[in-house]
Amino acid sequence: MKLPFDDILPCGICEFDKIGNLFDCRAKERVPQGAKSVIVYLFPYRLDDEYYKKTNISKYAVPDDYHIVAGEYLKKITSALREEYPSYSFEYFCDNSPINEVKAAVLSGLGVRGKNGLLINPVYGSFCFIGEIVTDRVFEYSKESTGSCRNCDACVRLCPSGALSGQGVKKESCLSDINQRKGELTPENVELIKNSGCVWGCDVCQDVCPMNRNIAVTPIKEFIETAVSYFETGDNIDNRAYAWRGRKVIERNCSYFK
Ligand code: B12
Structure with a gap:
């Protein structure tokens, strides 16, 4: 199925059971019972160098709050999925999530985990937010990323x-x-x-x-x-x-x- 924003957002899918322990947080209640797949999206946020010439806040905080922006994208994709597969559950999360998002992204083939603990994507580097849709439907899983960062320390x-x-x-x-x-x-x-x-x-x-x-x-x-x-x-x-x-x-x- 063709999903909205397929052309702009890097996306991969991993098996829910491979995520391991969920973080204890309020959002945990929303994880569908019998969850099978995690559809992981990256939201790259690096802007042109121009924007960082005079700055005193970190790059992730330069645009509007990513919880809002990524949330809007995830909401639209989730609606499309619910419409296409009405007998399955789909719930989206971003940051305030029980899922270890870096791990989910690595398992979904979206990049490697750097020594700073962050996901590094080959195209957008580590300047990407991570969001995901958890579902009880089985999708074809992506090939997990292997390898590591350059270990330069x-x-x-x-x-x-x-x-x-x-x-x-x-x-x-x-x-x-x-x-x-x-x-x-x-x-x-x-x-x-x-x-x-x-x-x-x-x-x-x-x-x-x-x-x-x-x-x-x-x-x-x-x-x-x-x-x-x-x-x-x-x-x-x-x-x-x-x-x-x-x-x-x-x-x-x-x-x-x-
Ligand atoms: C709490 C939190 C923080 C805390 C603590 C960070 C931490 N890692 O503990 C603080 C406030 C410090 C923080 C800071 C930042 N954060 Co933060 N943070 C989170 C949050 C909400 C939970 C992370 C967490 O608690 N992890 C638990 C610890 C134990 O996990 P861990 O360090 O990865 O340890 C595990 C791994 O080591 C794993 N493991 C061991 N070996 C291996 C090997 C492989 C291959 C893998 C995959 C895993 C693995 O086992 C450990 C136990 O599970 C996530 C969102 C989420 N739901 O995941 C965002 C998140 C990680 N943060 C994010 C961002 C953007 C940042 C900042 C860059 C913001 C900034 N510019 O200031 C900084 C970066 C600091 C840094 N180097 O981590 C993004 C990272 C995106 C990316 N590209 O990776 C996330 C994913 C939010 C999002 N939705 O986009 N963050």
């Missing part, structure tokens, strides 16, 4: 907070976790934020990755049309990836640069 060596060991990311040490945290930060954490020049998220492990050189820019027009590369205290945060935290956290981070 640049991400491990250059991570500003030493959060990477080569086995994945140590959440509490990751700058992206630190600068999204509420409340008072330790002086060490404040120093890390000041040195990063970034008030939201962190891209160092991706920016230094050689597999992210010469990658394609996003084909998703909503990401391009909504790009805002710089955040200043008082700016509108509607639909932004940092909105869910409220403005206090990002504005606190801005205050460290005054």
Whole structure:
């Protein structure tokens, strides 16, 4: 069957049972009983270099919130699937998902897992969000990606907070976790934020990755049309990836640069 957006979104399918343990979260309840397949989509978000000339937020937060944008695409694809296969269940997820999305993407043949724990696609690099549709219908599974990243260890060596060991990311040490945290930060954490020049998220492990050189820019027009590369205290945060935290956290981070 031809699905909407087949021509722009990289997609692969894996067996649900290969995903392993599901994350405990509210969305877990929506996983169809007797789930068989996970249809995984990538939403590439790298924009033209122009957009990153003057920036103080990480690349994932430059376009409108991906939960909203990817959610709209997934909703349309899910509707088409429900119409085509009315006796099966289809539920979509993105980020707030019980599925380990990087693992699902690797199993679906969409790329390899880097030492920074992120999925690296051959065309779009790691600058891709991941979303998926879980169903109790069996589809033909894609060939799992094999191999690894280039093992150069640049991400491990250059991570500003030493959060990477080569086995994945140590959440509490990751700058992206630190600068999204509420409340008072330790002086060490404040120093890390000041040195990063970034008030939201962190891209160092991706920016230094050689597999992210010469990658394609996003084909998703909503990401391009909504790009805002710089955040200043008082700016509108509607639909932004940092909105869910409220403005206090990002504005606190801005205050460290005054
Ligand atoms: C919690 C979370 C975070 C936390 C903690 C990250 C973590 N890995 O623990 C914080 C806030 C730090 C974070 C930061 C970021 N995140 Co985040 N995050 C998530 C989330 C919601 C859950 C991840 C999780 O808890 N994993 C659990 C841990 C234990 O998994 P793991 O580290 O992969 O460990 C497993 C593997 O090592 C596996 N394993 C072992 N060996 C092997 C071998 C292979 C081949 C495979 C496949 C697996 C595997 O076993 C372990 C146990 O399951 C996912 C969405 C989702 N539902 O998956 C997004 C997600 C991973 N994040 C995403 C993004 C974009 C980011 C940032 C880049 C944002 C930014 N610019 O600041 C950073 C990157 C930091 C980094 N290097 O990971 C994207 C990644 C897209 C991609 N291309 O991979 C995701 C998929 C969200 C999305 N829907 O797009 N994130």
